């Protein structure tokens with residue numbers, strides 16, 4: 001596979017805005033997690049979303065997906081405000097995205113293949129033969145062995161669960177995928193393969209990818225743009241170079257710490 | 270993609286079928302039509318030596334479309350027809366490569382004669398039943414060993430946990446148990462008065478209520494209620510802990526899940542159930558008294574003096590003695606079924622159902638055994 005380093009081009013992102021978050025407030029009890037957050041994701045890009053543990057990366061993802069109630073602000077996806085749409089249009093919108101949850105969230109009572117076929121079966125009219133073939137294709141596409149098809153989630157390793165969950169997220173060839181820490185819990189080789197996979201899929205399917213990650217290698221190799229979250233706001237966004245140049249203390253510690261330092265050393269600024 | 274419906278996929282043959290131009294959206298949304306078109310490509314190209322497929326008219330292509338184009342290519346190759354793809358956009362080219370056609374060996378479903386299957390199922394059910402009994406006995410042993418350990422090492426006794434579970438199992442069940450027993454006591458009284466009136470013996474109603482409630486109904490209703498209410502909760506709690514490897518986490522810390530999780534719950538049941546049985550007895554007698562008064566005209570004072578004649582302490586004890594044993598059976602079955610949970614949500618549901626059904630059944634069987642026992646010792 002090719003290398004997908006696309007950082008450092010510096011130019012403005014092309015394509016229209018596919019997710020637009022404005023002045024978002026989200027909280028639990030008396031604790032605010034998002035405090036007036038703004039974020040844009042452009043069509044066709046891979047956006048890496050970083051931030052310390054517990055800063056609210058998953059909460060933001062869930063808020064965009066409509067799983068967490070917001071306290072203020074607007075979220076537009078494909079130009080539409082999801083919570084203002086009538087039910088049928090909301091369903092249509094939801095079929096245009098795929099989600100890889102942090103823990104996979106595979107249906108434990110279904111095999112991997114049935115998990116992948118679930119969205120196909122429920123939302124499209126597809127012949128059983130094609131459904132089988134497509135499910136197997138997706139299984140191979142995400143790098144699982146064919147014999148994983150008939151296994152139940154409890155029989156899979158952590159990495160296999162991630163892959164199976166990605167296959168399910170891609171079942172309907174979505175335009176937009178949300179990946180919550182896709183490479184956490186994978187070995188470095190597995191993580192690199194996963195990155196390559198996401199990049200290939202992104203190129204072939206023209207995907208827009210919203211990726212929450214801690215993985216510096218992923219940020220370096222496949223993200224077009226990076227947004228950093230701290231204190232309920234996006235503190236910096238742009239290509240990797242912009243973030244490396246930022247002097248926000250957390251970003252400095254993140255990129256110029258022991259692990260990040262190695263990365264900064266190899267990237268020409 | 271969203272625009273798929275407005276731009277259906279199609280095949281238009283030119284040069285007598287040697288050249289096929291694909292147009293429209295080749296996407297999953299039109300999958301039925303795509304499959305037809307894929308077949309059409311094969312039909313059109315079948316009797317030629319070479320077919321060129323022109324992809325310049327394809328507006329959208331997803332994995333399903335690419336897969337079906339490749340399926341047609343493969344089928345044509347099987348007919349020894351050469352196929353070339355032309356004017357594919359670069360991203361479509363990559364897609365076609367990613368979705369290269371391959372055979373997935375479908376594992377053939379094994380066919381077994383019905384009779385053999387039936388016999389096998391029967392055998393498995395019997396073996397499972399025996400295994401279950403064996404595991405039950407061994408689990409009882411493990412539990413007793415854990416209790417003995419706790420008894421000799423009081424520091425390991427989890428008092429807080431015990432109190433928490435006694436609240437959940439005992440205190441919070443009290444209202445519903447009181448309500449049910451008042452109703453049942455009332456029903457027994459009404460039936461007693463109504464049926465015995467025909468023999469002019471309606472004053473025996475009080476004996477009927479007293480003996481029936483104290484010896485059997487109070488403890489039986491309470492046990493069944495607790496099996497449904499608390500047994501299921503215990504199975505679900507322990508089962509979901511098993512699913513999320515929490516039980517394994519305890520084990521690797523050198524803690525015994527039976528001692529940490531199961532002992533407090535079972536002990537809470539064993540302590541709560543006799544108390545609940547006592548409460549149930551009082552509630553049922555009270556219900557019986559109310560109905561006797563309102564429906565049978567037996568005044569509370571008369572009811573109480575008749576009751577005093579009919580029952581003795583041992584009538585009450587027969588019921589209450591059974592309660593801790595019922596509790597033990599309910600608790601052990603619930604815990605054992607919880608621990609037997611496999612990885613899936615479905616399995617958890619199955620275990621909870623089986624726990625409730627089994628413990629209610631065992632409660633009734635045990636009650637029958639006690640009835641035989643008490644009759645034999647003439648108590």
Ligand SMILES: Nc1ncnc2c1ncn2[C@@H]1O[C@H](COP(=O)(O)OP(=O)(O)O)[C@@H](O)[C@H]1O
Nearest residue numbers: 028029033051052053054055056057058059060
């Ligand atoms: N359902 C919830 N109820 C209360 N607090 C929550 C809930 N979900 C998340 N939080 C809080 O929101 C914050 C952000 O969590 P999360 O988005 O999971 O962090 P991360 O950035 O590591 O993904 C955390 O402080 C967490 O405690």
Ligand SMILES: [Mg+2]
Nearest residue numbers: 057058102180
């Ligand atoms: Mg998270």
